[in-house]
Amino acid sequence: MPKEDHLTVIENAILAALQKSGSLDSQQLCKDLVAQHPTEFEKLRRKYEDNVADHQVLYQVLLSLESQEIISLSNQSKQMYQLSPEGELYAKEGSPEHKCGELVPAFLQLPPKEELDPKTKKPLSQVHFFQRYINEQLPHQYSQPLPGDIAKIGNLAFGKAKQSGYLKVENQCVKPGDLSTDKTKDTLIQFSQDPSKFPEKEIKFLKQRNLVSLVTVKWFEIKKGEKYIPDMSKAKQRVVDLTEDMVKSGEWKNIDFAPLNFNASAGPISSGHEHPLTKIRYDFRQVFLQMGFEEMDTSKWIESSFWNFDSLFQGQQHPCRDMHDTFFIKVPQYAHELEDTAYYNRVKEIHEKGGFGSIGLRYDFDDKFTQQNILRTHTTAVSSRYLKMIADEYKKTGELRPRKFFSIDRVYRNETLDATHLAEFSQLEGFVLGKNLSLADLMSYIYGFFSRIGMEEIEFKPAYNPYTEPSMEIFAYHPGLKRWIEVGNSGIFRPEMIMPMGFPEGWNVVAWGCSLERPTMIEYGINEIRSLEGPNVSLQLIKNVPIARLTF
Ligand code: FB9
Numbered sequence: 312m313p314k315e316d317h318l319t320v321i322e323n324a325i326l327a328a329l330q331k332s333g334s335l336d337s338q339q340l341c342k343d344l345v346a347q348h349p350t351e352f353e354k355l356r357r358k359y360e361d362n363v364a365d366h367q368v369l370y371q372v373l374l375s376l377e378s379q380e381i382i383s384l385s386n387q388s389k390q391m392y393q394l395s396p397e398g399e400l401y402a403k404e405g406s407p408e409h410k411c412g413e414l415v416p417a418f419l420q421l422p423p424k425e426e427l428d429p430k431t432k433k434p435l436s437q438v439h440f441f442q443r444y445i446n447e448q449l450p451h452q453y454s455q456p457l458p459g460d461i462a463k464i465g466n467l468a469f470g471k472a473k474q475s476g477y478l479k480v481e482n483q484c485v486k487p488g489d490l491s492t493d494k495t496k497d498t499l500i501q502f503s504q505d506p507s508k509f510p511e512k513e514i515k516f517l518k519q520r521n522l523v524s525l526v527t528v529k530w531f532e533i534k535k536g537e538k539y540i541p542d543m544s545k546a547k548q549r550v551v552d553l554t555e556d557m558v559k560s561g562e563w564k565n566i567d568f569a570p571l572n573f574n575a576s577a578g579p580i581s582s583g584h585e586h587p588l589t590k591i592r593y594d595f596r597q598v599f600l601q602m603g604f605e606e607m608d609t610s611k612w613i614e615s616s617f618w619n620f621d622s623l624f625q626g627q628q629h630p631c632r633d634m635h636d637t638f639f640i641k642v643p644q645y646a647h648e649l650e651d652t653a654y655y656n657r658v659k660e661i662h663e664k665g666g667f668g669s670i671g672l673r674y675d676f677d678d679k680f681t682q683q684n685i686l687r688t689h690t691t692a693v694s695s696r697y698l699k700m701i702a703d704e705y706k707k708t709g710e711l712r713p714r715k716f717f718s719i720d721r722v723y724r725n726e727t728l729d730a731t732h733l734a735e736f737s738q739l740e741g742f743v744l745g746k747n748l749s750l751a752d753l754m755s756y757i758y759g760f761f762s763r764i765g766m767e768e769i770e771f772k773p774a775y776n777p778y779t780e781p782s783m784e785i786f787a788y789h790p791g792l793k794r795w796i797e798v799g800n801s802g803i804f805r806p807e808m809i810m811p812m813g814f815p816e817g818w819n820v821v822a823w824g825c826s827l828e829r830p831t832m833i834e835y836g837i838n839e840i841r842s843l844e845g846p847n848v849s850l851q852l853i854k855n856v857p858i859a860r861l862t863f
Pocket of ligand 1 (some may be wrong): 764776798801802823830
């Protein structure tokens with residue numbers, strides 16, 4: 312006969328127990344099975360994640376037998392005493408009174424103490440010093456903290472120790488006693504083996520010391536089912552899956568299919584998981600769309616220095632344009648010459664000599680440097696391209712209307728890496744083209760944006776940007792962090808940027824920007840940006856992040 316597998320051993324043990332007794336208590340049956348078939352029961356447990364209770368392991372076996380109608384189960388509950396945490400500790404590591412007896416030899420090794428009782432002015436006894444010693448040492452005699460007041464436990468233990476003979480007190484002096492047994496520990500072990508058979512008066516003694524507690528225990532009454540069999544060799548081969556052959560041959564008509572278990576939990580589905588940045592990007596994108604902004608195409612990450620810097624009136628000597636701050640592309644090193652040479656010359660003119668009321672930057676504009684390809688350092692380069700396209704439409708059609716655009720995409724800066732900075736990040740930018748827009752208009756758009764993600768208290772601080780004037784840093788009170796945080800930067804694009812594009816007098820552009828990483832790290836409590844992006848990202852973190860909580 313083939314060796315029974317561990318499940319069959321357990322199933323047959325259940326059926327045999329049921330054969331002997333018309334009904335079984337699942338809690339008692341569980342104890343019996345663990346005691347009689349420890350190896351098989353342990354193999355069953357390995358199917359589950361850690362720390363599954365014995366009764367839960369048995370319950371899965373009972374469900375399977377019930378689904379075959381071999382047994383029937385009925386939910387029951389009863390109140391019974393179980394060891395309290397303190398009772399469990401003493402049953403495992405010994406009673407405190409026995410520990411007191413164990414401490415006597417070490418105490419007697421200590422040099423004798425002389426101290427006067429502050430009230431009677433008489434010398435304190437050795438017993439007094441021993442009781443102080445117990446309160447100091449008793450907590451160290453256990454592998455986990457004693458539950459409760461140490462002095463109370465110590466005093467009770469000292470009295471029990473004398474009563475049980477674990478130590479003796481003669482003429483106010485302590486002497487070793489008989490430590491061959493630990494009655495309380497033995498009683499607790501006997502109780503835990505079968506609480507239902509434990510004498511009531513003994514339970515009362517344990518209750519007084521909080522070593523047992525009354526709990527409601529859920530269990531199942533097990534009885535023979537409609538299709539009860541004395542052992543699993545008699546069980547019909549359960550067929551679970553219907554096959555093509557069964558249908559073709561008609562064999563399916565004679566097969567006893569296992570009933571579908573609609574209560575079975577589905578297995579974990581390992582599917583794709585959205586990155587936290589993607590979740591936050593989606594929310595911010597919804598905010599812009601709700602505010603009526605159109606999305607810009609930011610798919611070209613390589614930009615010419617002209618659009619990234621010069622078109623924004625950012626001078627060619629500006630420090631952020633050197634290798635330390637910008638990634639220059641080797642191949643192709645240069646962008647094509649601008650088709651709109653008139654616009655190009657207006658930009659060059661305004662850098663070298665000024666115009667439209669500006670005195671310019673007064674330097675020799677380098678026609679080669681402006682063609683250098685780079686990884687864009689901000690999405691404002693795309694904003695500039697879009698504004699030029701709008702101006703071109705205006706030039707062609709003579710029609711111009713207020714426009715609102717936004718972008719959210721990667722930008723690259725040759726930064727020193729640290730816990731909050733990488734050489735790239737995702738920038739958000741929004742701009743509004745309109746007539747005679749003011750800082751008040753800009754503040755209003757910024758308020759409308761950040762209030763949709765739950766930050767309604769906004770403050771502004773004057774700042775400097777090469778391509779906006781005036782400029783403002785944006786601060787918001789974060790209700791979750793309960794403090795003010797910097798949330799971005801903003802400004803009105805300079806006339807030196809807007810006017811050479813061909814916009815009519817009086818039209819201007821307000822804009823603001825922030826990042827995705829900062830809000831994502833705040834929302835998901837991530838302190839190290841390299842946990843969010845890069846080779847060390849934990850896939851488990853990606854799988855675990857909940858849906859974004861940005862409110863809008
Ligand atoms: O994102 C930033 N902070 C932020 C944003 C949103 C947020 O949401 C709350 C959780 C719900 C929380 C915080 N900052 C901008 C501020 C700081 O993190 C700052 O230390 C880092 N800044 C980056 C700059 O790094 C070099 C964030 C990034 C940034 C700064 C300015 C702009 C864009 C991104 C801009 C701009 C701009 C200005 C004028 C015209 C057009 C664009």
